[in-house]
């Protein structure tokens with residue numbers, strides 16, 4: 001009698017078992033591509049994604065840091081690949097997706113995160129460095145999004161998380177290029193999201209305020225950070241809120257209550273009022 005019940009159960013459950021096994025196999029073949037994964041927010045997203053059992057393709061310039069991170073993540077039972085690339089090189093995005101194709105990595109999620117800033121009055125700052133900020137924060141991100149859409153399987157659900165910034169909400173004196181590049185990315189994200197809705201592509205803009213990373217050192221923002229240290233947030237929280245928002249298909253996520261209020265004020269008040277106040281925050 002028990003044998004009969006057991007075989008009946010086997011027959012009933014077999015199709016479900018195969019369905020879930022195939023689903024899990026398909027899901028586990030997917031890869032999340034993270035740019036700027038060697039440090040800061042990108043690294044935190046890598047840990048958060050690995051905890052969610054997402055396979056990873058990590059991109060940055062620092063080979064050693066990427067390899068170290070891959071080995072740290074190896075305990076989490078996910079596949080981790082690394083690709084060293086300087087996104088200031090024009091053909092880097094193409095090469096990254098070529099690598100993914102050659103290695104049969106089915107990239108279904110792009111975390112467009114690598115970015116930089118430069119502090120100082122536009123007129124006095126190193127002009128080439130400012131051009132590089134624009135190139136990394138805008139050109140490289142746009143190219144990565146384009147290659148992602150063109151080179152990955154359009155029959156599946158796909159995801160793009162753009163790491164933007166609270167700086168996107170108002171012009172920032174002494175950070176004119178950075179804030180403008182992030183404003184571009186916020187508009188780009190929102191427009192892309194609308195265009196891609198019928199194509200099953202989720203697009204989310206992650207807009208953190210100050211985050212405790214190494215970002216401020218090369219940007220020359222050390223003193224600004226000292227002044228605003230109490231408003232800084234951990235990268236782990238930003239990564240978690242970013243991925244949560246992406247999975248829920250939110251258009252924008254601003255981690256933290258004060259940051260949300262700051263964005264709201266920047267939207268409600270005219271720029272003639274907001275810009276001098278913002279300039280004061282960045283005065284050293």
Ligand SMILES: NC(=O)c1ccc[n+]([C@@H]2O[C@H](COP(=O)([O-])OP(=O)(O)OC[C@H]3O[C@@H](n4cnc5c(N)ncnc54)[C@H](OP(=O)(O)O)[C@@H]3O)[C@@H](O)[C@H]2O)c1
Nearest residue numbers: 036038039040041060061062086087115165210211213215
């Ligand atoms: N920290 C903040 O307060 C804050 C706030 C709002 C938004 N954001 C945004 O968050 C993103 C990540 O910043 P973060 O704070 O994590 O900074 P971070 O700690 O300095 O990390 C930046 C990442 O970008 C990579 N990167 C820089 N230049 C690159 C290039 N030319 N080619 C390839 N990779 C490059 C770096 O890796 P390698 O050096 O190894 O190449 C690193 O992994 C940026 O887009 C930034 O604008 C940061």
